[in-house]
Amino acid sequence: MKAAVLYQPKTPFVIEDVAIGKPGPREVLVRVAAVGVCHSDLHFVDGILPFPLPAVLGHEAAGIVEQVGSEVRTVKPGDHVISCLSAYCGHCDHCLTGRLSLCVSPETRRGEEDEPRLRAPGGKPMTQYMNLSGFAEQMLIHEHALVAIRHDMPLDRAALIGCGVMTGVGAVMHTAKVQPGETVAVIGCGGIGLSAINGAALAGAGRIIAIDRLSGKLEMARTFGATDVIDASSADVVAAVRELTGGGVHHALEAIGLKQTVEQAFSMLRRGGTATVIGIVPPGVEIGIKGFELLEEKRLQGSRMGSNRFPVDMPRLVDFYMSGKLKLDEMISRRLPLERINEAFDDLRRGAVARSVLMLDH
Incomplete structure (x- = not known):
């Protein structure tokens, strides 16, 4: 699949082919339709926060389910979905007390002994960014890292809910x-x-x-x-x-x-x-x-990701948008193809945009 790969901090992304695996029992393969360029990504691009490189960044995404693993129960092929970086296990203390965004269980990721979800050009295993790696044509993620939404919701606007909108609205309603x-x-x-x-x-x-x-x-x-x-x-x-x-x-x-x-x-x-x-x-x-x-x-x-319970919160935010109460159209400053990702990050550094959205044309 085509993806934007970061090899070193403070260097441009490189668009190239990255190998992606097949869904495991609890995993979902998503065809990415749109992904927002979030300031959180910029911290890693500019080396303020460390992360193993090379990597495919991106975490504010929406798309369509292509394949599901044998034990997946929450989504099916053809579903429109929003991804979320706060993947949850569903049975730790945090999850059982309703604080899903604080879950740190490793079971939503593949273990070191497992086949990696992503491989860089040349076959070297890649560390998946935030359980997602959204700056790519596809994502292979745990079923508890996404939620299905109504089909009449535009996916470019839905992508914004995956991080920035959920974080801001959630901080007001849930945390504060x-x-x-x-x-x-x-x-x-x-x-x-x-x-x-x-x-x-x-x-x-x-x-x-x-x-x-x-x-x-x-x-x-x-x-x-x-x-x-x-x-x-x-x-x-x-x-x-x-x-x-x-x-x-x-x-x-x-x-x-x-x-x-x-x-x-x-x-x-x-x-x-x-x-x-x-x-x-x-x-x-x-x-x-x-x-x-x-x-x-x-x-x-x-506040971590708006103290979200995203499987409940994100469909509600979609309903808010569809009823005219949540403003998303006004937030999108630019829509760009994946190939112009470096331009989108330059805009972000200058503070010139509220949000740029990368559109993946399939």
Whole structure:
């Protein structure tokens, strides 16, 4: 199959043929239709986060089931599906207590003694990225790494739900548990931040404050439900939020992954408020908060993939889109063929897009 292979950090992807295996008993072969270019991938491309290379990256994908293993019960050939990097086993402590996104069971992956799912040109085994490796014509994945959706959902928009939208909306609804009428600030208006803004609107937040340094993204934030915007390039963000809300917000969501913005999120809370970190903070970075403020019952917490229960959540998000409540059309800045993947990552580095989607023409 054709795939985009990364051989070294900070180098271009190479489009070439990669060998893919046959489905095992619990595995599904998916023909990829569309895959989003997510900022999480950029961390690996630029070497901020390590990963064994060469590799096929990509984790925000949607497609059509081609083959299923003998024990697969959740999908069948012809089903339209969304993949998810938080594959779950279904029977560990995390899964049995409803925290599927925290599952770390190795059984959704092939073992070292098993035939690899992917082989690089020349036959060398490849480590599968996030259980998925979506920058390719096909994915071979565990059945608990995808969910079937309705056939009238456009697959290019469905792909966005697989990571960015699920992460942003889930962080609001599941991790932060935003209640109707509460005030929300979102720092960073990329794909995940815009999804968090949309999620806050869906949750009935009374005031939604979008914060970014780019005017174009702030305008987009209004489209997604922001009631107020703050240009971080020309304002004291914390002071501006406190002034707008009369003392601070109930919820601050950080969607960038920087030390400064995480600390700002905590500082802009009112008493009893919660700061939720959605962005990926690089390894080794320490966050500083004023310990005395913990006496005001302020909380700082992380969110992994929106604390999702994706087999339930993603079909519901599809229904939200189909009923006009979830904004996905507005999020797609560009649709590109797989061969232009390096161009899509250049756009991402410049902050020029909310989301680029790679379309695989079969």
